[in-house]
Amino acid sequence: MLKNITIGQYFPGNSAVHRMDARMKILLTIALLVDVFVSKGFIGFGLIFAFVLLVARTTKISLSFIVRGLKPIAFIAVFTFVLNLFMQTGGETLFQWKFIHITSGGLRTAVYMAIRLLLLVTASQLLTLTTSSLSLTDGLEALMRPLAVIHFPAHEIAMMMSIALRFIPTLMEETDKIMNAQKARGADFESGNLIRRAKAMVPLLVPLFVSAFRRADDLALAMEARCYRGGKGRTRMNQLHMTKVDLYGALAVALLTAALVTLNLLGAV
Amino acid sequence: MSHLSHVYMRGTPFEARALDDVSFTIEDGAFVGVIGHTGSGKSTLITHLNALLRPEEGRVIINGIDTAAENADLKTVRRTVGLVFQYPEYQLFEETVKRDVAFGPKNLGVTGDALEKQVENAMALVGLDPALGEKSPFELSGGQKRRVAIAGVLAMEPQVMVLDEPAAGLDPAGRADMLNLVKKLHQAGKTVVMVSHSMEDVGRMCQRLIVLNHGKIAFDDTPANVFSHPRELEEMGLDVPQSVKLAIRLREKGFDIPQDVTSVAALAEALLGQLGKAGDANA
Numbered sequence: 001m002l003k004n005i006t007i008g009q010y011f012p013g014n015s016a017v018h019r020m021d022a023r024m025k026i027l028l029t030i031a032l033l034v035d036v037f038v039s040k041g042f043i044g045f046g047l048i049f050a051f052v053l054l055v056a057r058t059t060k061i062s063l064s065f066i067v068r069g070l071k072p073i074a075f076i077a078v079f080t081f082v083l084n085l086f087m088q089t090g091g092e093t094l095f096q097w098k099f100i101h102i103t104s105g106g107l108r109t110a111v112y113m114a115i116r117l118l119l120l121v122t123a124s125q126l127l128t129l130t131t132s133s134l135s136l137t138d139g140l141e142a143l144m145r146p147l148a149v150i151h152f153p154a155h156e157i158a159m160m161m162s163i164a165l166r167f168i169p170t171l172m173e174e175t176d177k178i179m180n181a182q183k184a185r186g187a188d189f190e191s192g193n194l195i196r197r198a199k200a201m202v203p204l205l206v207p208l209f210v211s212a213f214r215r216a217d218d219l220a221l222a223m224e225a226r227c228y229r230g231g232k233g234r235t236r237m238n239q240l241h242m243t244k245v246d247l248y249g250a251l252a253v254a255l256l257t258a259a260l261v262t263l264n265l266l267g268a269v
Numbered sequence: 270m271s272h273l274s275h276v277y278m279r280g281t282p283f284e285a286r287a288l289d290d291v292s293f294t295i296e297d298g299a300f301v302g303v304i305g306h307t308g309s310g311k312s313t314l315i316t317h318l319n320a321l322l323r324p325e326e327g328r329v330i331i332n333g334i335d336t337a338a339e340n341a342d343l344k345t346v347r348r349t350v351g352l353v354f355q356y357p358e359y360q361l362f363e364e365t366v367k368r369d370v371a372f373g374p375k376n377l378g379v380t381g382d383a384l385e386k387q388v389e390n391a392m393a394l395v396g397l398d399p400a401l402g403e404k405s406p407f408e409l410s411g412g413q414k415r416r417v418a419i420a421g422v423l424a425m426e427p428q429v430m431v432l433d434e435p436a437a438g439l440d441p442a443g444r445a446d447m448l449n450l451v452k453k454l455h456q457a458g459k460t461v462v463m464v465s466h467s468m469e470d471v472g473r474m475c476q477r478l479i480v481l482n483h484g485k486i487a488f489d490d491t492p493a494n495v496f497s498h499p500r501e502l503e504e505m506g507l508d509v510p511q512s513v514k515l516a517i518r519l520r521e522k523g524f525d526i527p528q529d530v531t532s533v534a535a536l537a538e539a540l541l542g543q544l545g546k547a548g549d550a551n552a
Contacts, residue, residue: 178359182372207362
């Protein structure tokens with residue numbers, strides 16, 4: 001059951017997107033996320049969607065794999081849709097029955113929010129799918145470095161993130177193992193009401209925490225044994241380099257942003 | 270179990286065929302060793318034995334229950350086949366040893382005196398001092414923790430015990446204790462399936478060996494017959510026990526060592542017999 005989570009997973013490959021500099025990819029993804037909110041109409045969303053689709057094709061990752069990553073979000077998307085549909089007002093009334101009151105304005109906001117959510121997740125997914133967690137945190141650290149002026153612990157945060165990311169699969173595997181072991185002892189994680197299910201988690205969570213703490217201890221020891229003393233004066237084995245691909249990527253996103261801004265200025269909906 | 274195959278993460282670049290057309294039958298009361306190098310499919314195989322994994326292709330039949338069937342009675346299967354994973358001490362979670370051991374039978378609906386009895390029996394069987402019952406399992410030593418975990422499975426009173434590397438990570442004395450415990454379980458009438466890396470252990474203890482290689486069964490025979498193929502075993506990244514190696518070398522030098530020698534004790538006996546004869550001839 002834990003194997004089907006694709007969000008945040010790295011999908012190895014050698015496409016242009018894979019080869020881009022992590023820093024540029026992070027910046028461009030942020031730009032894309034801003035674009036999603038700048039856009040105020042279906043033409044804009046269409047443009048972004050086309051762009052995201054284009055990037056997805058370039059990565060050579062199968063679309064079904066990307067769509068699978070949207071599954072956990074689907075519920076939230078539907079939820080926001082319904083919430084906005086009933087709560088937002090404005091425009092003409094489309095449907096009214098007792099206290100239910102649907103307006104065209106509400107409908108539009110609802111559709112927009114759902115689309116935005118799905119685009120947001122897809123765009124950020126493309127980042128994590130094409131960037132290994134190592135270069136991702138390297139990129140983040142490089143981008144946060146200027147903040148050191150205000151004593152922002154960029155290196156520590158990047159290190160924490162890379163450790164956390166590194167241990168997600170390990171912990172999942174561990175969870176799977178413990179779950180199997182408890183199931184072999186007749187534990188039942190799938191049936192019963194909410195309270196029973198929460199109680200059934202105890203035999204899973206206690207060993208998981210115990211082993212997580214043990215792992216943390218081991219890791220700290222292993223890092224100290226290799227003379228880790230924080231980020232100061234640390235050099236890197238893999239330097240980040242910007243290449244032509246990054247330039248093209250930046251140009252493409254800039255073009256998209258320009259188009260969206262123009263659309264907004266023209267007032268097209 | 271017949272024609273069992275299992276594919277992990279089908280349709281992704283991580284796809285891997287863990288088991289490929291594996292068939293065998295294990296009789297009641299048998300003591301079977303499963304060997305194979307890392308990644309040969311041992312763990313996948315044993316998780317099929319108590320229906321934690323259901324067959325993707327082929328069938329697994331435990332006491333007449335087909336685990337591939339939609340409505341298979343998995344609870345009965347899990348009660349019949351007790352599965353002890355590698356490093357089982359990591360599954361402990363209760364406040365006291367007793368309560369942890371009772372977790373399994375409780376899940377099967379055992380209560381009251383019967384529960385108490387099953388817990389006591391299981392603890393006695395693995396050689397745990399009843400006085401430890403009220404202690405926290407996290408205070409015990411590694412070997413003791415593992416005993417508690419094994420008792421936790423034994424308390425469900427399964428007919429078949431499947432153990433994955435029960436002696437891994439223990440010191441030599443703990444290792445010997447653990448293997449003795451496994452032997453004791455077999456003598457107590459349980460069918461035992463033991464996964465191991467150690468050719469010495471399985472060669473000495475098991476009546477039958479199943480050798481897995483890349484998800485396929487390479488050998489399924491008595492230890493003596495399996496170890497008579499040292500070259501093939503080496504190609505699979507496996508080895509034969511030291512005693513068998515020595516027996517082969519001695520045979521090349523003209524000693525008459527029977528083929529069924531798979532343990533140090535048996536080899537010593539055969540050698541003593543030989544030397545005795547030689548001594549008689551010289552006299």
